[in-house]
Amino acid sequence: MTPDRYRTIRRVLDRRQPDLTLITDEVHKGRNLSALVRTCDAVGIDTIHCVIPKAGYRPYRGTALGSHKWVHTALHEQVDAPVAQLREQGFTIVAAHLSPRARDYRDLDYTRPTALLLGTEKCGVSAAALAAADREVVIPMMGMVASYNVSVAAAIILAEVQRQRQSAGLYDRCRLPEATYRQRLFQWCQP
């Protein structure tokens, strides 16, 4: 490992946001999950939660998810578990959802602990997940196609989250708990 590489790793860990996460509610296309993970890394997310249906895409577990060294992925069989766990930790569950009830995604305060919940490619956020969510947000659509690709929708919302957190100085001081920091540093420095 070069000193430069080590400095990059430290700088990225210094900006990780332990109070920001994503929950994917049965998103199942490998390339969407890959794009999501890449975007999460870019905005400083340390851990994401993926609800994975029992059948459907076993083959992707190893490739799209497992290969992502920089973002820790917690797998769940149902959406209730991560929602309950995150709520107990004080997170607000924000569902990205195309409904008349949803507010413009720019109107929320994302500097507080936030879990962004995304739905499947075909059917969107499940009824169970919607019932569990604290807020619903929507990205305004001006065109013929009714929705964004899920990884695109996530990126648009997370760019707003990043903007708010940057203004609030949340990337300017180290925020990971010390034990997590040391564990990630060890993992990331492995070849």
Next chain:
Amino acid sequence: MTPDRYRTIRRVLDRRQPDLTLITDEVHKGRNLSALVRTCDAVGIDTIHCVIPKAGYRPYRGTALGSHKWVHTALHEQVDAPVAQLREQGFTIVAAHLSPRARDYRDLDYTRPTALLLGTEKCGVSAAALAAADREVVIPMMGMVASYNVSVAAAIILAEVQRQRQSAGLYDRCRLPEATYRQRLFQWCQP
């Protein structure tokens, strides 16, 4: 065609932005082009310009590009042609590019005629295209991976463009030239 469908088509045409476009500089993956077109539709872009290398992805011409009914695609063999054409029409050419010279993408005024230029998956914006660009913008990156997926980068910047144009009321009045409007209306109403 149901009256509802006809109303939707009219409403979308009423919001199209003739002074907003995208130039893809040799983006060649079919799924990236598809995602780009879907995002362009969502922010009200009428026409995009794709620079397509001679070799490489003929097979996609028919599928990813041709199947997109809602966004007109102009194909070019080199980047000079669309740049010259758009500049003559008064467009500012804004290259999305990861360089130290680039400004934060949120600092530009996108209510003026804007062509957003995106680079290839591997090598980014070509030297020729950079030389021709008026501005360079970058999306801040906080993670280990050095760049966003090209369709994700475009969506993040276009969401900012859409926000600015929405505040400026540019979606509140019909802006397509009458001849284009009538042509699109005719095409879109075909089964």
